[in-house]
Amino acid sequence: MMDEMPYQHKTYHRSKTVVVMFLCLIVFGILMGRLVYLMVFRSEYYTMKAKELHERERSIKAARGRIIDAGGKVLADNKTVCTISVIHSQITDAEAVIAMLCKELGLSEEYVRKRVEKYSSIEKIKSNVDKSVGDAIRAYDLAGVKVDEDYKRYYPYDSLGSKVLGFTGGDNQGIIGLEVIYEEYLQGEAGTILTVTDAKGVEVAEAGEERVEPVGGQDLYISMDMNIQSYATQLALQTMETKEADSVSILVMNPQNGEIYAMVNVPEFNLNDPYTLPDTVDGDNVSEEKKQELLNGMWRNGCINDTYEPGSTFKIITAAAGLESGAVKPTDTFNCPGFIMVEDRKIRCHKVGGHGAEDFVQGTMNSCNPVFITVGLRIGVERYYSYFKQFGLLDRTGIDLPGEAGTIMHNVDNIGPVELATISFGQSFQITPIQLAVTASSIINGGRRITPHFGVRVADNDGSNSQVFSYPVRDHVVSEETSETMRYILEQVVAEGSGKNGAVEGYRVGGKTATSQTLPRGSGRYIASFLGFAPADDPQVLAVAIINNPQGTYYGGQIAAPVVRQLFENILPYLEKMDYNKT
C-alpha cells in the first residue's frame, strides 16, 4: 500500500484534482458572465430602480397667481409662511433647540420636548409660521432645525368680494369663486426637491439634492373695480342694517361688454378665515354635516347661485317682447280699473283704485300690471316663449363663476292665459339676478346678448405672456329700434315714474323698480329691487340692487332705487374719470 500510493497519487489523483480546478473555473466563468450581464447590460435598469428607491420627492409649492382688479390693486396675494420641523438624527444640542423653539413659537416646553425627543426622521413642530419668526429661528443656526418656506393665500381686503373671489384650500387649490374657475391659470406648476435618503427615510447629506424649480401661476386680471366693489359693499351693509334685511345684493356691470365691476352679497365672509361662521350662527354645537351646510350657505353667491321671482323689473322683458313683436306700440292706450280679468281670475293691480287711462309708456312708468298682462296676452304663449328663448332667458348666462343656477320656468305646454298673465309682470317663475341684469343689458345695448364675466386676461407675474379672454356675444336679440324705445321708456320710469328715487342729478338714468312677495304668498316677506342704468341714451353701467326681506317699507321704488341712486352718484363721475384716463 505504501508503495502503491505515491503511484496513484501521481496519476489520477493529480489529474482529477486538476479536473476539479477546471470545473471550478468553468463555474466561476459562468458567474462572471452573469456579473457582466447584471452590471453592464442590466446596469441602467437597476440603477434607475435603485434611484427610485433611494430618492424621496418633496414638492415645492408654486406661488399661486395673484388676482388683480381693474385698477391694478391686488385682491388675492401670496404670503410667505414657514413650516418649522426638527430632524432627530441631526440634532446636536437638544436642550438649546427646545428652549429656542419654546421661546420663538410660544409653545409649551412639554409639547416641544415630546417632538424633539421623538425618534423619527422628521417631526413637524408648527406650520403657517410668519416669515419673520421663521427667519429668526433660522438665525439661531441650530443643527437639526428645519425651516421650510411655503406660500399661503392671502386676501388683503379680507371680506371684499368674498363670494366672487373665493378662497383656496390646504393644497392651495381653489375652493369656490374665481379661484376655482381660473384654477388652471392660477395654480402654476409645483416644483420638486429630490433628496437621497436611507431606508428609514433619513436624508443622506453628502448626496446633495436635485431641485426642479416651481413655476408660479399666472396673474388673473379681473374687471372688478375695488373702489366700486367696496363702495357698493358699504351701501349694501348700510341698507341691510337700516332695513333689517336678511341680505342685500348689488350687481354693477358694463351692459356693453358684460364686464362686471362689482358683485356684492352681504353678509360677506372673511376670505382669510373662511371656515369661521359668523357670531350670529351657532357653529359649535352642530354636527359636521350641519356645519358644512352652514358654511356652504355662508359662501353662497346670491347673484348667481340663487333664483328669485323678479317681479316688475321683468316688465322690461315683456315690454321688449311686445315692442319687438309689434303687439304693442308706445302710443297704444290702455285703461286700468285696478284689476284685470283673465279667464275667470281677477288679477289686481298694485294700485287698488287703478291707474285709469294711460298709454304704454305711462303704463310702464306706473308699473301697471293690467297693461303688461294685456300686452302679454296679445303676444300669446308661443311667441312669448320664443322671445324668452331668443333673449337667452332659458340658458345660463355663462358667467365665469361656479354654480350658476338655471331659470325655473313653466313648461311651454303648461302655460295657460293665467300663467302667461303672471309671467308678464314677473311672477310664477324664477331667474337669477345675473340673468336679469344680462337680459336687461342686451335689451338696452342695442340687442347684443353679452356674456357676463370677471376674467379679463391672464399674464405671467412680470406681465408678459398676456392672454386676453374673449366671450361670446349674440347679436340681434332685439332690434336697435326696440332697444332705443326701451331706453326711452325706462328713462321715463326714472325721470317721472315709479323709479324717480333712482334719478341722479346731472345724469340720464333709466331703470325699473320691483317689489315681489316671496313664496309662500302671504308670508309678509318681500324682495325689493331696482335695476338702473346710465347714461340712459348710451348705457355704460348697469346696476341691480336686491334687498331680501326688508322690515318696514318694502317697495322697491322706495328702498332699492335710492341704493342705486347713491351708487350712481358716486361711481358715475368716477367711471367718467376712468374713461377719461383711458383715452
Added chain:
Amino acid sequence: MAQRNSSRRRQSNSENFMDYSLLFIVLFLLGFGLVMVYSTSSYEANLDYNNAAYYLKKQLFATILGLIAMLVVANIPYHFWERFAVIGYLVSVVLILLIIPFGHESHGAKRWLYIGPISLQPAEVAKLCMILFLASMICTMGKQIRYRKGFWMVLLVPMPIALMLWKITQNMSSAIIVVGIAVLMLFVSCPDYKRFILLGLAAVAGAAAVVFVIVQMAASQVDSLDFRGARILAWLDPEAYASGKGFQTIQALYAIGSGGVLGKGLGASMQKLGFLPEAQNDMIFSIICEELGLFGGFAVIIMFIMLIWRFMVIANNAPDLFGALLVVGVLGHIAIQVILNIAVVTNTIPNTGISLPFISYGGSSVMFLLIEIGLVLSVARGIRLKDL
C-alpha cells in the same frame, strides 16, 4: 515507522515548503473582508449601537484568534489529527443534537450554540470534521474505493450529518456543502468518471424536476407551498415577490446592477443604508459590486480562483494521499461556498443563506476557515522543494 522516519527527515530539512502565496492570498482576503465589513456595517452599526466599528471590532477579534489558531495548526504535522477522525465525526453529531435543547435562535433559525461568551455554529465544526473523517476513511479503504461498496460507503457516511444539518438547523446550504465536499473527495480518490457524470446528471435532473413541480403547483394555485417552494418561485421572478421572499434578492440585484463597471467608489454604497438588511452578512458581495463595480467583483472572484489554484498545487504535491485529500476537502469547502454565495447574490440560483468565505461578517465561520487553512499550510510544509 516509515512515516515517522520521513517526517523526521522533513523536519531536519531546511528546504521545507511554506506556501507564502497561499498565506498572502488569505491575508489579502481577510484584510479586504475587514474593510468591506466596516464599509457595509458602519452606517447601521452607528444607528443601532452608536458605534460605527461595532461589527468591525468583533470581526477583527475573531480574525486574530483565527490567525493564531491557523498558525498553531500549521505547525502541527497534519497526521496528528488523523487519530481524531472518528471522534470528530461523533462530536459533530453531538453538537448538532445539542442544538435541539440548547440552540440559540437568530434570524428565524436555530443554528448557534453558546459556550460561555463564544458562539459556535455546529455546521462549521461538522464541515471541518467531515473533511478529516473522509480523508482518513478513504486512506484506510485503499483500493476498496474502486468498488461499488466503497463508493457508496463514502457517499453515505456524510448523509446523516447532512440530513441533521438540514432538518435540525434549517441550514440547507451547509448540508449541500457537506455532501459536496464528500463528492469532490470521492471524485479525486476514485479513478472512475462514468459514475460521477451519471451522478451529476441525476442531480441536475432532480433539481430541474423539483423546480418544475413547484412551478406547476404554483400555476395550479396549490397553497401548500412551503418556505422553500416560495423561494424557488421568487428566484424565477424576484420582482413578483419583491415584498416577501424576493426582497433580499431584489435589493442585492439593485446593488449589483447600480454598481456598473466602475462602481460607486469604496464606501459610497446606497443599498447598505438599510435597504439591503445586514449587508455585511451573506449579501456582502453585492455591496462589493456596488462600491467597486464589475472590476471589484472580478478581482474578488480572481482572488478565490488563485486560492483554489494554490490548493490544487498543494494537493498535487502533498507527500501522501491523506494530506492531498485534506487539501481537496478544504478546496471543495471553500470553492462550493464561494460559488453558492455568488450564485445566490446574483440570483443565479434560489436564495439560500450562505456566507462568502473570509469576507462576510461572522466570527465562527472565519475561525474555522482559518483552521482549515492551517491544515493546508501544514500539508504544504510536508512538501519538499525538490519535489516541486
